[in-house]
Amino acid sequence: MNYRPLLAALALALATAASHVSLAGAATNVAGVTFDDTASVAGQPLVLNGAGVRTRLLFKVYAMGVYVAQRAHDPGGLQNQPGSKRIRIVTLRDLSAEQFVEALVEGLKKNHSPEALAALEPAIGAFRKAMLEIKDAPTNTEVLIESWNGATRLTVAGKRRGEDISDERFFPALLRIWIGDVPADAELKQNLLGKAS
Template sequence: MKSIKIVIALLVFATALSAKAAPLLNGLALEQQFNKDRYIAAVYSDTLGTSASVLLDNNTTRRLEVRIVADSLSARRFRNQWMEGIAINNPGDTLSSQAENMVTFANLFEGRLVKGDHLTVDFTAASGTTQVALNGVALGKIQNRDFFNTLLRAWIGPVPPSSDFRDGLLAAGQVPAGLLGSYEGLEPTSERVAAVTAQIAQVEEEPVAEEQVAAEKPQPTKPKLAAEIPPPSLAAIGSKPELKTQAPAAKPEPSKPQPAKVAAAKPSAPPQDSEEEEEFEAPLTADLILARQIYHSMLLRHTFKYIRYPKRAQERGQEGSVRLNVTIDSRGQVKDVQTLQESRFATLNREAREAVERAGPYPAAPPQLARDTYRFSVPITFRLPD
């Protein structure tokens, strides 16, 4: 009897430990732009896996973590890149249902992120809550069981920032020692933690005007997505780019922007660097976010029609991912193309840029997004069939 009691006690103790244990590191991925390291992304999960389906299990406690490598990083541009990934890796009904939650999430990001910062997004399976924090200081939370997967698909969905980025996160715990060492070595300074803590405390103490409270009441209806998301950006083997024809652009119905609830977290902002000048941005609303996502998916579909897999690259077994930053004017004319991330092969890099140039002019922006210039990123994957 005594031995049975001991076994039961050990089982209870082990269960208590496992209940409190943090999720395991599934994989790491280094994000680079213009050949400069920007941040290291991590995915943690109670269940390790090499497939997206394992990590997208809503019954599993998980965490996304970003540790900043760059000396200074625009929080808003980091957020916008994430939002683009959300747009092209989630179905239309998901984007519509999560529009208000995306507004709350997007408004957490202001100012600058600096080297050593830890941005964490924790999902608790028991409650279905997603909690966001910076350097251990809570920024806000979203009570929706499906929202975490909306974020995660941007990293491990069919069109990730790059194939290497997704593969690094889907490593089932087998991470490179060098990258792990760099990741673990990134820590915020005590001064930075104190500054973030003070900034958030100040925001939370600010009185809220009665007009603002009234404006923050949720609207009875949610905006609907008027366009579907494009297929993965795999270059078609043996295909020829489409002839230069300008198809009429489907535009989302213009709607009156609705005020959105602004989350409390606003990290302190170090001095801006010349490489990432801030641009004016209208206050985010659910309608505006959906308009961006619709338009971005439209621009990608348009680009994908002009991509071909170079014959020489096929013969040599060359594969890789290229990510471009494209700037167009109000008429859809291509004004600038920058390579954010390139493959190891010049042939693939050149074809990606030429595909964008062939695709011009692009569909004009909808009224909500009308401006002199519009910038968007294009992830292109060249992969041979197995």
């Protein structure tokens, strides 16, 4: 019996399957939330550095991904690289805007000296005001925090919130909430740095 046609057909089927898997791999699924492997901010193409879930007292709070121009696996390389960046958060439970903001401010306090925090106060105040205007962040609310040319923009549920924050120190400061010395969630930090096992 000639097996060549059968082997050729099998090889073709495997190649087709491999092609399909490659296409399907163009996104990362975290707790039911899809994170595309690429994005664009201000016309600059970005790649997903890592994504994970923020948990608190065993409850899943939100899924989060960080996009940058070049992948980095250490906090300094991720925070300090030039170019556009994006933090994408999708809530996995109903949150009030106040809960969300207070958690972020607490994370800033844990990862900055009192002097650094004082210098960031105008930016923190502007961000807090913009977030509190939304009142609530029900399950599946998308929060985008984007940076380019040193400015930080907040978009919630597809709508821009507040004015762009011009302090170029603010976006790296926000990143430290999750990848700083005292991260909000140690496992999430590893995921965002692309170090998940």
